[in-house]
Amino acid sequence: MQLLNTLYVTLPDSHLRLDNDTLRLLVGDEARLRVPLHHLGAVVCFGPVSVSVPLMHRLADDGIALVLLDSNGRFKARLEGATAGNVLLRRSQHDTSKDEAFALNLGRRIVAGKLRNQRHVLLRGAREAKIDTDRQALTRAAQNLAASQRALPGAITLDAVRGVEGEAARGYFAALSRLVRPELRDHFTMDGRSRRPPRDRINALLSFLYAMWMNDCRSACEAAGLDPQVGYLHALRPGRAALALDLMEEFRPFADRLALTLVNRLQIGFGDFAEREGGAVMLEGDARKAVVVAFQERKQEALTHPLLAENVPLGLVPLVQARLLARHLRGEAPEYPPFAVR
Secondary structure, three states: OOOOOEEEEOOEEEEEEEEOOEEEEEEOOOOEEEEEEHHHEEEEEOOOOEEOOOHHHHHOOOOEEEEEEOOOEEEEEEEEOOOOHHHHHHHHHHHHHOOHHHHHHHHHHHHHOOOOOOHHHHHHHHHHHOOOHHHHHHHHHHHHHOOOOOOOOHOOOHHHHHHHEEEHHHHHHHHHHOOHOOOOOOOOOOOOOOOOOOOOOOHHHHHHHHHHHHHHHHHHHHHOOOOOOOOOOOOOOOOOHHHHHHHHHHHHHHHHHHHHHHHHHOOOOOEEEEEEEHHHHHOOOOHHHHHHHHHHHHHOEEEOOOOEEEEEEHHHHHHHHHHHHHHOOOOOOOOOOOOOOO
């Protein structure tokens, strides 16, 4: 099982070129890395990275995705070869996306999985909290998430489901700063979720991690033969990978936990960020590389999949979930089982 088959290029002003059957990474005239193409499933470039046209052609021919993100991890473009996958599965996906009852049921289940994973983050934090007020606030926030889960069956439209999810998210992110070590909170605090641009260090770190999860979830959709553009919970919009966003919801809390771990273990410091005009905060330089390494290491950790009842590396779970979703769309499974930790 290849978990590290995505190459993340974070060095600014680096250049990627084709060298026979190998990708070569250069900074100036110095070759920093050579990777055989058959080891790669995707190449993800952050910021000002140039890619030669011959390499683009070869990546497309070999079915290796090339993803371009800005320096903060925001999606810019994706180059891929000819569309693959089962056309009958995609037709079923397109048909069910227009079925309001089907989309509503699937949307509820996706949000339920996300809320359960968010609640797990808060409850774990409450158990480990050393300050009573933090423990109490985290416990209350977890109880509110449980109430949101109970409210989902009563949400009779997708907009109502999105409303439940949005209200739960506000309470969740309001409590998240209490999971930061007290002595670090002056530099790492957040007033809710902010993006495009992120307005504080925690949000900048979350945006960066979410971008990598998004790439993995989009790749998982494509590997399962699904159309990443046609979703259920997320409305269709030109240029938006709505299904990948649907699949990603269950994995956002894993990014949240990793962000908090990096901060609390001092692997990422307040000096690893820069403020831009307009109040935007961005993760800088070598810190991006440290986050990528931690993300890849986290994906190798095994978790027990509740449906399969066996250990699965976290990095493979999006692939498992995309295939479970495909089974549901084909009518082979009555429900989609979201991935939720126990």
